[in-house]
Amino acid sequence: xxxxxxxxxxxxxxxxxxxxxxxxxxxxxxxxxxxxxxxxxxxxxxxxxxxxxxxxxxxxxxxxxxxxxxxxxxxxxxxxxxxxxxxxxxxxxxxxxxxxxxxxxxxxxxxxxxxxxxxxxxxxxxxxxxxxxxxxxxxxxxxxxxxxxxxxxxxxxxxxxxxxxxxxxxxxxxxxxxxxxxxxxxxxxxxxxxxxxxxxxxxxxxxxxxxxxxxxxxxxxxxxxxxxxxxxxxxxxxxxxxxxxxxxxxxxxxxxxxxxxxx
Numbered sequence: 001x002x003x004x005x006x007x008x009x010x011x012x013x014x015x016x017x018x019x020x021x022x023x024x025x026x027x028x029x030x031x032x033x034x035x036x037x038x039x040x041x042x043x044x045x046x047x048x049x050x051x052x053x054x055x056x057x058x059x060x061x062x063x064x065x066x067x068x069x070x071x072x073x074x075x076x077x078x079x080x081x082x083x084x085x086x087x088x089x090x091x092x093x094x095x096x097x098x099x100x101x102x103x104x105x106x107x108x109x110x111x112x113x114x115x116x117x118x119x120x121x122x123x124x125x126x127x128x129x130x131x132x133x134x135x136x137x138x139x140x141x142x143x144x145x146x147x148x149x150x151x152x153x154x155x156x157x158x159x160x161x162x163x164x165x166x167x168x169x170x171x172x173x174x175x176x177x178x179x180x181x182x183x184x185x186x187x188x189x190x191x192x193x194x195x196x197x198x199x200x201x202x203x204x205x206x207x208x209x210x211x212x213x214x215x216x217x218x219x220x221x222x223x224x225x226x227x228x229x230x231x232x233x234x235x236x237x238x239x240x241x242x243x244x245x246x247x248x249x250x251x252x253x254x255x256x257x258x259x260x261x262x263x
Contacts (some may be wrong), residue, residue: 009166023038032205032212037251040215041219069223077126081101084134101186117236193210215259216251225246
Protein backbone atom coordinates (compact mmCIF):
# COMPACT_ATOMS: atom_id res chain seq x y z
CA UNK A 1 0.00 0.00 0.00
CA UNK A 2 1.33 3.41 -0.96
CA UNK A 3 2.01 6.42 1.21
CA UNK A 4 -1.05 8.24 -0.14
CA UNK A 5 -3.31 5.52 1.29
CA UNK A 6 -1.64 5.68 4.70
CA UNK A 7 -2.13 9.43 4.65
CA UNK A 8 -5.83 8.90 3.91
CA UNK A 9 -6.03 6.32 6.70
CA UNK A 10 -4.42 8.70 9.19
CA UNK A 11 -6.61 11.62 8.13
CA UNK A 12 -9.69 9.38 8.34
CA UNK A 13 -8.78 8.52 11.92
CA UNK A 14 -8.32 12.19 12.84
CA UNK A 15 -11.38 13.44 10.97
CA UNK A 16 -13.62 10.69 12.30
CA UNK A 17 -12.44 11.23 15.86
CA UNK A 18 -12.72 15.01 15.94
CA UNK A 19 -16.02 15.05 14.05
CA UNK A 20 -17.75 12.62 16.41
CA UNK A 21 -16.31 14.36 19.48
CA UNK A 22 -17.80 17.64 18.26
CA UNK A 23 -21.16 16.10 17.38
CA UNK A 24 -21.56 14.33 20.71
CA UNK A 25 -20.58 17.46 22.64
CA UNK A 26 -23.34 19.37 20.81
CA UNK A 27 -25.82 16.58 21.55
CA UNK A 28 -24.83 16.52 25.24
CA UNK A 29 -25.49 20.24 25.59
CA UNK A 30 -28.34 20.98 23.17
CA UNK A 31 -30.16 17.66 22.87
CA UNK A 32 -30.94 15.20 20.11
CA UNK A 33 -32.56 17.54 17.59
CA UNK A 34 -29.65 19.93 17.25
CA UNK A 35 -27.00 17.26 17.73
CA UNK A 36 -28.58 14.94 15.19
CA UNK A 37 -29.19 17.74 12.71
CA UNK A 38 -25.54 18.78 12.73
CA UNK A 39 -24.56 15.12 12.35
CA UNK A 40 -26.34 15.15 9.00
CA UNK A 41 -23.79 17.53 7.53
CA UNK A 42 -21.31 15.89 5.14
CA UNK A 43 -18.06 14.97 6.83
CA UNK A 44 -16.72 11.65 5.58
CA UNK A 45 -18.21 12.23 2.12
CA UNK A 46 -16.69 15.72 1.94
CA UNK A 47 -13.27 14.38 2.85
CA UNK A 48 -13.53 11.35 0.55
CA UNK A 49 -14.57 13.27 -2.56
CA UNK A 50 -11.99 15.98 -1.91
CA UNK A 51 -9.28 13.36 -1.44
CA UNK A 52 -10.27 11.52 -4.64
CA UNK A 53 -10.27 14.77 -6.61
CA UNK A 54 -6.88 15.73 -5.19
CA UNK A 55 -5.10 12.37 -5.64
CA UNK A 56 -6.81 11.28 -8.89
CA UNK A 57 -8.91 13.89 -10.68
CA UNK A 58 -12.13 15.90 -10.34
CA UNK A 59 -13.64 13.68 -13.06
CA UNK A 60 -13.10 10.56 -10.93
CA UNK A 61 -14.66 12.29 -7.91
CA UNK A 62 -17.66 13.27 -10.03
CA UNK A 63 -18.03 9.66 -11.23
CA UNK A 64 -17.95 8.52 -7.59
CA UNK A 65 -21.04 10.60 -6.81
CA UNK A 66 -23.18 8.38 -9.07
CA UNK A 67 -23.69 5.71 -6.43
CA UNK A 68 -23.82 8.04 -3.39
CA UNK A 69 -27.58 8.75 -3.35
CA UNK A 70 -28.50 5.06 -3.63
CA UNK A 71 -25.99 4.14 -0.92
CA UNK A 72 -27.36 6.98 1.22
CA UNK A 73 -30.81 5.43 0.89
CA UNK A 74 -29.45 2.17 2.27
CA UNK A 75 -27.97 4.07 5.21
CA UNK A 76 -31.43 5.49 6.01
CA UNK A 77 -32.77 1.92 6.32
CA UNK A 78 -29.72 1.06 8.44
CA UNK A 79 -30.66 3.88 10.83
CA UNK A 80 -34.36 2.96 10.80
CA UNK A 81 -33.47 -0.63 11.74
CA UNK A 82 -31.34 0.63 14.62
CA UNK A 83 -34.18 2.81 15.92
CA UNK A 84 -36.65 -0.09 15.74
CA UNK A 85 -34.44 -2.55 17.65
CA UNK A 86 -32.43 -0.35 20.03
CA UNK A 87 -34.83 -0.95 22.93
CA UNK A 88 -33.67 -4.58 22.83
CA UNK A 89 -30.06 -3.50 23.31
CA UNK A 90 -27.43 -1.70 21.30
CA UNK A 91 -25.70 -4.85 20.06
CA UNK A 92 -28.93 -6.44 18.83
CA UNK A 93 -29.86 -3.15 17.13
CA UNK A 94 -26.46 -2.83 15.46
CA UNK A 95 -26.58 -6.47 14.36
CA UNK A 96 -30.03 -6.06 12.82
CA UNK A 97 -29.05 -2.77 11.15
CA UNK A 98 -25.80 -4.25 9.83
CA UNK A 99 -27.62 -7.23 8.32
CA UNK A 100 -30.00 -4.87 6.52
CA UNK A 101 -27.09 -2.72 5.34
CA UNK A 102 -25.02 -5.73 4.19
CA UNK A 103 -27.80 -7.36 2.17
CA UNK A 104 -28.85 -4.13 0.45
CA UNK A 105 -25.29 -2.92 -0.14
CA UNK A 106 -24.23 -6.24 -1.64
CA UNK A 107 -27.27 -6.11 -3.91
CA UNK A 108 -26.46 -2.55 -4.93
CA UNK A 109 -22.86 -3.41 -5.77
CA UNK A 110 -23.91 -6.51 -7.72
CA UNK A 111 -26.57 -4.69 -9.72
CA UNK A 112 -24.40 -1.67 -10.38
CA UNK A 113 -25.83 1.82 -10.63
CA UNK A 114 -24.54 3.84 -13.56
CA UNK A 115 -27.30 6.44 -13.84
CA UNK A 116 -27.34 9.32 -11.37
CA UNK A 117 -31.07 9.87 -11.84
CA UNK A 118 -31.83 6.25 -10.92
CA UNK A 119 -29.56 6.59 -7.91
CA UNK A 120 -31.49 9.65 -6.72
CA UNK A 121 -34.78 7.81 -7.23
CA UNK A 122 -33.56 4.89 -5.12
CA UNK A 123 -32.55 7.32 -2.37
CA UNK A 124 -35.97 8.98 -2.30
CA UNK A 125 -37.82 5.64 -2.23
CA UNK A 126 -35.64 4.15 0.54
CA UNK A 127 -35.82 7.39 2.55
CA UNK A 128 -39.62 7.32 2.38
CA UNK A 129 -39.66 3.68 3.52
CA UNK A 130 -37.29 4.48 6.40
CA UNK A 131 -39.35 7.49 7.48
CA UNK A 132 -42.55 5.43 7.33
CA UNK A 133 -41.21 2.84 9.78
CA UNK A 134 -39.58 5.41 12.06
CA UNK A 135 -42.69 7.59 12.25
CA UNK A 136 -44.76 4.56 13.28
CA UNK A 137 -42.69 4.35 16.46
CA UNK A 138 -42.74 6.90 19.26
CA UNK A 139 -39.25 8.36 19.37
CA UNK A 140 -39.40 11.36 21.72
CA UNK A 141 -36.93 14.23 21.54
CA UNK A 142 -34.48 14.28 24.44
CA UNK A 143 -32.98 17.48 25.83
CA UNK A 144 -29.31 17.84 26.60
CA UNK A 145 -27.95 17.33 30.08
CA UNK A 146 -24.90 18.40 31.98
CA UNK A 147 -21.96 16.02 31.75
CA UNK A 148 -18.69 16.21 33.61
CA UNK A 149 -16.05 15.91 30.91
CA UNK A 150 -12.70 14.37 31.66
CA UNK A 151 -9.70 13.94 29.36
CA UNK A 152 -10.28 10.17 29.45
CA UNK A 153 -13.91 10.57 28.31
CA UNK A 154 -13.01 12.87 25.41
CA UNK A 155 -10.08 10.68 24.43
CA UNK A 156 -12.28 7.57 24.46
CA UNK A 157 -14.87 9.19 22.20
CA UNK A 158 -12.23 10.27 19.72
CA UNK A 159 -10.36 6.95 19.81
CA UNK A 160 -13.50 4.85 19.35
CA UNK A 161 -14.85 6.86 16.44
CA UNK A 162 -11.44 7.33 14.79
CA UNK A 163 -10.71 3.60 14.90
CA UNK A 164 -14.13 2.66 13.47
CA UNK A 165 -13.86 5.15 10.60
CA UNK A 166 -10.25 4.22 9.80
CA UNK A 167 -11.09 0.50 9.96
CA UNK A 168 -13.87 0.97 7.41
CA UNK A 169 -11.44 2.82 5.10
CA UNK A 170 -8.84 0.06 5.55
CA UNK A 171 -11.31 -2.76 4.78
CA UNK A 172 -12.56 -0.89 1.71
CA UNK A 173 -8.97 -0.77 0.45
CA UNK A 174 -7.79 -4.34 1.06
CA UNK A 175 -10.87 -6.56 0.79
CA UNK A 176 -11.41 -6.74 -2.96
CA UNK A 177 -13.77 -4.98 -5.35
CA UNK A 178 -17.15 -6.21 -4.04
CA UNK A 179 -16.59 -6.05 -0.28
CA UNK A 180 -14.40 -3.00 -0.75
CA UNK A 181 -17.17 -1.24 -2.62
CA UNK A 182 -19.59 -2.05 0.18
CA UNK A 183 -17.34 -0.61 2.87
CA UNK A 184 -16.80 2.57 0.89
CA UNK A 185 -20.39 3.43 1.84
CA UNK A 186 -20.22 2.01 5.39
CA UNK A 187 -21.81 4.37 8.01
CA UNK A 188 -18.81 4.23 10.34
CA UNK A 189 -19.21 7.67 11.96
CA UNK A 190 -22.92 6.99 12.57
CA UNK A 191 -22.08 3.75 14.38
CA UNK A 192 -19.66 5.66 16.62
CA UNK A 193 -22.41 8.14 17.48
CA UNK A 194 -24.85 5.28 18.16
CA UNK A 195 -22.46 3.60 20.60
CA UNK A 196 -21.43 6.77 22.43
CA UNK A 197 -24.97 8.12 22.83
CA UNK A 198 -26.33 4.72 23.91
CA UNK A 199 -23.76 4.03 26.61
CA UNK A 200 -23.70 7.60 27.93
CA UNK A 201 -27.37 8.56 27.62
CA UNK A 202 -29.41 5.41 27.02
CA UNK A 203 -31.55 3.89 24.28
CA UNK A 204 -34.15 6.67 24.06
CA UNK A 205 -31.54 9.41 23.58
CA UNK A 206 -29.64 7.34 21.04
CA UNK A 207 -32.78 6.55 19.00
CA UNK A 208 -33.83 10.22 18.98
CA UNK A 209 -30.34 11.25 17.90
CA UNK A 210 -30.34 8.80 15.00
CA UNK A 211 -33.85 9.89 13.98
CA UNK A 212 -32.63 13.48 13.57
CA UNK A 213 -29.60 12.26 11.59
CA UNK A 214 -31.90 10.30 9.29
CA UNK A 215 -33.94 13.42 8.50
CA UNK A 216 -30.95 15.73 8.08
CA UNK A 217 -28.68 13.50 6.00
CA UNK A 218 -30.36 14.70 2.81
CA UNK A 219 -27.75 17.47 3.03
CA UNK A 220 -25.15 14.84 2.07
CA UNK A 221 -27.10 14.06 -1.09
CA UNK A 222 -27.31 17.79 -1.89
CA UNK A 223 -23.55 17.95 -1.37
CA UNK A 224 -23.02 15.12 -3.87
CA UNK A 225 -25.31 16.78 -6.42
CA UNK A 226 -23.48 20.12 -6.20
CA UNK A 227 -20.07 18.45 -6.39
CA UNK A 228 -21.21 16.54 -9.46
CA UNK A 229 -21.97 19.75 -11.34
CA UNK A 230 -19.30 22.11 -9.97
CA UNK A 231 -16.05 20.17 -9.47
CA UNK A 232 -15.09 20.20 -13.16
CA UNK A 233 -16.26 23.68 -14.29
CA UNK A 234 -15.27 25.60 -11.12
CA UNK A 235 -12.44 23.50 -9.68
CA UNK A 236 -12.03 21.54 -6.45
CA UNK A 237 -11.88 24.48 -4.02
CA UNK A 238 -14.89 26.39 -5.33
CA UNK A 239 -16.82 23.16 -5.87
CA UNK A 240 -16.20 22.11 -2.26
CA UNK A 241 -17.15 25.54 -0.91
CA UNK A 242 -20.36 25.70 -2.96
CA UNK A 243 -21.33 22.15 -2.00
CA UNK A 244 -20.65 22.85 1.68
CA UNK A 245 -22.75 26.02 1.54
CA UNK A 246 -25.58 24.10 -0.14
CA UNK A 247 -25.44 21.44 2.56
CA UNK A 248 -25.54 23.99 5.38
CA UNK A 249 -28.56 25.72 3.81
CA UNK A 250 -30.27 22.34 3.38
CA UNK A 251 -29.70 21.39 7.01
CA UNK A 252 -31.00 24.77 8.17
CA UNK A 253 -34.16 24.36 6.07
CA UNK A 254 -34.70 20.76 7.23
CA UNK A 255 -34.28 21.74 10.86
CA UNK A 256 -36.80 24.57 10.77
CA UNK A 257 -39.32 22.93 8.44
CA UNK A 258 -39.22 19.33 9.66
CA UNK A 259 -36.90 18.27 12.47
CA UNK A 260 -37.85 21.09 14.86
CA UNK A 261 -41.54 20.16 14.49
CA UNK A 262 -41.23 16.42 15.00
CA UNK A 263 -41.64 14.71 18.36
